[in-house]
Amino acid sequence: MSDLDRVLSRIDADFDTSLARLFDLVRIKSISTDPAFKSDCRQAADWLANELTAIGIPASVRDTNGHPMVVGHRKEDGKAGPHVLFYGHYDVQPVDPLDLWERDPFDPAVVTRPDGSKMIVARGSADDKGQLMTFVEAARAWIAETGGLPVSVSVLLEGEEESGSPSLHPFLTANKDELACDLALVCDTGMWDRQTPGITTMLRGLVGEEITITAADKDLHSGMYGGAARNPLHVLADILAGLHDETGKVTLPGFYDGVIEMPEDVRALWDKLGFDHEAFLGGVDLKYPAGEQDRTALEQIWTRPTCEINGVWGGYNGAGFKTVIASQAHAKISFRLVGDQDPEKVRAAFRAYVEAKLPADCTVTFHKHGGSPALRLPFDSLALAKGRKALSDEWGREAALIGCGGSIPIVGDFKTMLGMDSLLIGFGLDDDRVHSPNEKYEMTSYHKGIRSWARVLYELAKG
CATH class of the missing domain: 3.30.70.360 (Alpha-Beta Plaits)
Incomplete structure (x- = not known):
């Protein structure tokens, strides 16, 4: 078996304990915008720093004027590939209105649907604790199985993303030399659909x-x-x-x-996605397109x-x-x-x-x-090609190159302050109810998300 095969097998064998660790993190009420939960945010930071250190990525809790950062590093000498910085956030949104939750928001549970599919229900299960733990668990499996990581890895986890990140810019400024890497990995985005992974290449x-x-x-x-x-x-x-x-x-x-007009080959890829423009508007009880009359809804929200x-x-x-x-x-x-x-x-x-x-x-x-400003990852980026191959190998279908109508400020800071592009890979779905009652994360998103990051690290290490 190759190193990658052994790592994937370990991920599968240890998945129940990986799920239990996610549940431990989710139970911490790290609501950043409410001062009443300040100690809970500190607890979440401590938990993550201890967990990273335990798996072989020495990490520490760094104080700020607000909630603390978690920073960890593992240098892999003599290995090819970029030095990557993984970013995620451990804070969560408030749970109000509480009466609309079907269970305690901080008592995570696996819910099985009539069709047999499973989802993890709890505040933070998708945004962003489940997402960030996919990377942590992938790194755990690599180190446990092979004694190291395919590439050098730094980790930055913040506790104020859901409250405007007031401490992030000063922290990046003060720690620029320590945090500057070759490539940022950001897991706060989503898939195209339940079966199709996606890489977000554009942010407005x-x-x-x-x-x-x-x-x-x-x-x-x-x-x-x-x-x-x-x-x-x-x-x-x-x-x-x-x-x-x-x-x-x-x-x-x-x-x-x-x-900038999109290249025709990218436009052709989007055409294959089968985006239902009528259903997109119908989902919010609208029928008639507005905006630029010569553009589709998908173009309008991604590229216009x-x-x-x-x-x-x-x-x-x-x-x-x-x-x-x-x-x-x-x-x-x-x-x-x-x-x-x-x-x-x-x-x-x-x-x-x-x-x-x-x-x-x-x-x-x-x-x-x-x-x-807007941000985009060049379509000829080597990191993009490697990430896409890793996701396509795991999910059994070509990873979609997608846009995002919104903005993720940290990605702009990584580019302007640290001089590095970001590879945005996430496993959330549009119906995960992030910021809403009964937030959920698909079990397949968590399991295959871990396996996906293991593959991404493997591909990035190739020359």
């Missing part, structure tokens, strides 16, 4: 803007001032309506600079930039009716970016557009809410 960037338009110095009686006084809600409505043309395209000058209005308010919003002309009108707008779009250029174009539309007697203030 994000620009957030909050604007306040002010007219009169106080709210006005609409009978006394209506028609004569400028209404900032009218002004705001006109500004927001003008952000898109009749075809769904964003109207800001230069907005599409840096947008967007402008969305996330909130609008002003005037009287309480019960009943109050006939006022508001002094101020507010809105929150977000832009999802792709390709090489420049976040600051998009922000500047938006502000210039608003100011140009502003009539006399009105002023505007802006408040920025973050800005990050």
